[in-house]
Structures are given as C-alpha cells and as structure tokens.
Amino acid sequence: MSDQGPSGLEELPAVLPIFPLTGALLLTTGQLPLNVFEPRYMDLVRDVMEGHRVIGIIQPKVPNDPAHEPDLYSIGCAGKICEFSEHPSGIYQITLEGICRFQVQQEIPERTTLYRQVVADYDRFNHDRMPCSGRGIDRNALQAVLKHFLELENEEADWEMLNHLEDDNLINSLSMICPFSPAEKQALLEAENVPDRCKLLIDLLTMMMQQSSTNKTLQ
Template sequence: MMHPADLPDTLAVFPLPRAILLPRARLPLHIFEPRYLQMFEDALKTPERLIGMVQPCPQPASAHQSVLRQADASCSSAAGGEPLHRIGCAGRVTQFSETEDGRYLVTLAGLSRFRIQGEVAGFCPYRRCDVTWDGFERDLGVGEADTQFDRADFLALLERFFSAQGLSTDWESLQDAEDELLINSLSMLLEFDAEDKQALLEAPCLVTRRETLVTLIEFALRGGAHEDILQ
C-alpha cells in the first residue's frame, strides 16, 4: 500500500474528456499519440509508475448542459493547452502490452485523487502539473462501504436505464459485486456529460457518489429535462 509521503509533488497528466478514474478501480487505456507514448514510457521509469487522469474543462457554450453543478468544479489555468479541471485521479500502471505498430494497451489502477496547483512549464511534449494530495487521504485506505445502499432498488433502476439505452450486461456479476466496485465502475463506464462525470469523481464519499449516480440515471430516464439540478 502506498503512503501519502510516497506520492510525488509533480505528476504527468493525461487530459481525456468523459474519462474518469476512481480509487481502487481500473481503467483501460489505448495510447497511440507520440506525446502520450513518451509520457507512458517516462512513467515506467519512475518507482511509482503514476499517470494522472484529468478532464479538460468544457467550452463555456456547453457548460449549461450539465445536469449537476459541483462547487469545486473550477478549472486550472492553461500553460500552452486547454484549461483542466483542478481535480483528477492518479493511476498506477499495473499492466500493459505493446502492439506491433508501437501502440500500448495499458491498465491503470486508481490510487488517489489530487488537486492541481499549477502547470509545469517546459519543453516536455506532454503536460505536467504540480499537485497536492491533501484532502484525499481516504483514497489510499481500504475500500468504502455504503451502509444506506438498497441494492435491489438500485439494480431495478439500472435495469430500466439499460433497457432504455439498449445496453446489456452481466447481471449476475452486478449482483455479486461489492458496493464500491459496483458504484465506481458504473460511474466510470456509463455515458454522461463531462461535467456530470466530474461530479461523480469529486463526490466526497461513496454514499454521495451513489446518490449522484442515481440522480443522473433518473434524469436520463426522464428524457433529459433542460432544467439544471443543483448539488
């Protein structure tokens, strides 16, 4: 288990819209751009093997599309690139394979969220940020439980959502999954607007994340009414 003192002050970041990583979850990545190939190869040379997943901030014209509003959803200033959300999540490279044409298929294991303090200027082809891990100490601990979780009601709602979206899944695996794995995996996998994904990432605890996820699913089942839902 990694300790807060082992976490670096500077982190390579991979800006990817609608892609979030959560602690103790796993995210598959397909890396093919030269700058991110360099980022990945540099990460492998460090003892931590960390890459920071962070979402770019949306264009102002699309900001009203978000279902949820998050108090800490402010963006960091850009240094040669588009602004980034201040909060992301670092993942440790736990598995990778290289294709014949030089691409990488990578698995990141979610470690801890971080807050961007500023971007590092320089000639590096990918973006690097000074980060702080303060406030996310719980991410490095054991998995969270949701004592208020009504699994039967949640799965019934999820089944309606999957049916409406034309999706299929392994319901037996969902039934057996631990609370945190189920809620976090769905938060990462389901298609929501980038700002709503950010709200799921920034949820302070598993209970809040589950409540946020339920709100988003119910909103989608209503057909996506245009009024904002404030959090």
C-alpha cells in the same frame, strides 16, 4: 505521501505527469484501458514505466478543446499502469488502475518534457485509499433504476457479478462505464464519498432514463 494504496503503491508522486482526456473517468479501484499514440504521451508512458508508473487523468474544462494545452479542471485521479503492451503498429496499450484523486495545486510552468506536469495534493482525498465504510449505499434503489435504464437501452447486466461487488467497486465501476457527459463524469469524480456518488449516479441514471423514454415516445 507514504500511505500504501489499494494497488500496493507506497508513494504517490508530488509532481504528477498528466494525461488530459475529455470524457475519461478514472476512480479508485477502477481500471481504464487506453491506446496511446500521440508522441508526447508515448514519451510520458516511457518515462513513468521507468519509475513510479503513475499518471494523472484529468479533463479539459471545455470538452474537446482544440488548444494544444487546454485549461483543465482542478481535480483528477491518479492511476498506476497495471498493464502495458506495444501494438505492432507502434502504439502503446495500457491499463490504469485508479489509486487516489488529486487536486492541482499548480502546473509546472517550466519543464523539459513535452507532456504537462502538475504539483498534486492528495490530502483531501486520503479516504479514497481506505476500504469503504460507514454509511452504506441504497443498492435496491440503484438496482431498480439501473434495471429500468438497461431495459430501455436493450442492454443486459450480470446481476450476480454486480451483487458480489463491494460498495465502492460497484459505484465506481458503474460511474466509469455508464455513458455520461463529460460534465456529469466530472461531477461523479468530485463527489465527496461513495454514498454521495451513489446518490448522484441514481439521479443521473434516472434523468437518462427519462430522456430515453421521451425520445422513444417522440419517434
């Protein structure tokens, strides 16, 4: 891969070290903060910091699978470490910036690392690294359902800030921060493009709003 992505990275690694995390969603231009304390993933961070600084975030198929190396979904998102610090307790605090989704072609069966690595194919998601163009999103519909959902949850939003975000930043950021289930987050990750992700986001927020309203009625 030689195209330059939004983070300025010129090359995405064909062999990608992965960090499996239930409920974690990373999308292009989004930022995901992580506390890293497990030895194998501390090894991963140290290794990538010496090179491309890219990690693949991917979910186990079964949420919170206790297996040491659980089965994984076939699609994840590659992110570049844009912030790194070591806490006095010894854990690493990092922030990943989403670059591009990937599809797992195969897992490296024989490796010398404690952490897992996969052969990653980015070609299907080349458009992730291009400015959002073409079909727009229905901002009015999104804002209406988001406003009602936040009212039910007694939360507030910075509407001025949200209204100034580009379509892809807005949809990807909301997809990452809203409290969806692991399966719903995977569906948002796998949405073909930003307009499709927007439609799914509206549907999911509507269902959550209806469920929240029902729960409050029954209380």
